Amino acid sequence: MSLMPYTVQSFRGAFAMVWYEGKQRHRRRLYSTDRSSAEAEARQLWQEADTAPWTVGRIVTGYIDKLAETAPPSLQRRRDAWKAMRSYWDNVDPSRIDDTMCEGYHKARAVSDATSRYELQLLSTALEWAKGKASYTEKPKVWLPPKPERQIRHLTHSQFEAFFEVVRAPHARLYVLLGLYTMARPTALLDLTWDQVDFDLRQIDLNPPGRRQTVKFRPIVAINDALFEVLLNAFAARQTQYVIERGGRRIDNIKKAFQAASLRCGFRVTPYMLRHTGAVWAAEAGTSMAELAQFMGHDDDRTTQKHYARYSPGHLKKAANSVQRRPRKHE
Known part of the structure; x- marks a missing residue:
């Protein structure tokens, strides 16, 4: 949807810029033969003519x-x-x-x-x-x-179970488990297609074919045993190429399902909290920050250290234990 006061429309096998002055409709044929070039040409013409x-x-x-x-x-x-x-x-x-x-x-x-x-x-x-x-x-x-x-909001194990218990729609339940076990960002999960899931290698390539990697890096992550069985069942029942689907159609937004489940369980849960929850649980289980950084798609482990190192059971223990008293000996 353009925010400019004109549109670029197909016209006699090419394109034209169309705009209104009052109720009067105006049209100017463009030289460009493809839409992206036509839109750029129209934008330049409009800006040059706009006083x-x-x-x-x-x-x-x-x-x-x-x-x-x-x-x-x-x-x-x-x-x-x-x-x-x-x-x-x-x-x-x-x-x-x-x-x-x-x-x-x-x-x-x-x-x-x-x-x-x-x-x-x-x-x-x-x-x-x-x-x-x-x-x-x-x-x-x-x-x-x-x-x-920035505050890292995550769920405890008991909170996650209470929330998951009241998530009703099958597509939403699948999304919740994917979000927890892959720690992927919401957009990556909604974009995910079955050709990105490798059941033989038990891996998910979160970056779809043709997408250029950005600062929001999408890594290849391992599928654990719990998620593997869930994905097998979802694959058998699939109706589209998308992993998260409902009624044979792709899901563009999962927020309403989370809002409804949040009301039922009594506390607020957002899709992004699943990423943080998985990361905190992994840190609590002793996963190294370097490995966790790779799993989450961080460039290096500095960001991972900043947000999740404090949840690791060994966080700063060496430094803490290095501080020792030396009582004075009495002769």
Whole structure:
């Protein structure tokens, strides 16, 4: 879905840019012969012809439409963020942005520091992108709320069992076990297809064919005995190529199932908590941070150490035991 006030449509075997001025419909044929090139051509034509002021709204929508060319995983989240931001920022002149305005936005939004920070970072990034296009040469400084301390929220064994007991839908129960035993991120599980599951080697390649690895690295993980039997049964009953499916259709979002089960068990559980839960349990069982880092797809074990080392039974014990008293001997 484009945020620009025009569309690119098929036209006589090629493409055309279509827009409205009032109720009057206009169409301009494009030279490009494929859609991605046609969209880039239309965007350039529109920007060159647009004499409207470079408001924050024009800047952010232009930046998001530019991102749409490569369709990064964060694209939809940024679109959703702009929807929430638009009423406050849409017609603002970038030169008016200062700490007071940003702090006022943070207060008016009345959301967590993390959410507000993400939205203001989107604004800052878009302003950097528009530098040289808009009327300013130096990007306005955007105040950000303090970066919140990340908390690892995980389930104890008893909490997991209480939650799993009230997860009802078969596809949701399969997702919960996959999330726990693979420690994969939610998107990777929803993207997972059966050709990524190797029953002979008992491995799952979490990175689908054709996907370029990003900072959200998707590793190859081992299938333990408990998950192996569950996957065999799900494979036998499959109706689509996707591992997580319902009624013969792929599942795009699992949050509603988690929300319903959370209400039934009396405490909140999110899909991402399964990743943390599996990691904490592995650390508690004595798994080395280096091996856990590989399993979770971390570049190295520094991130793993930061969040999970304290759950290891041997964490800092050598340092603790190295501190010994030496009582003075009495003659």
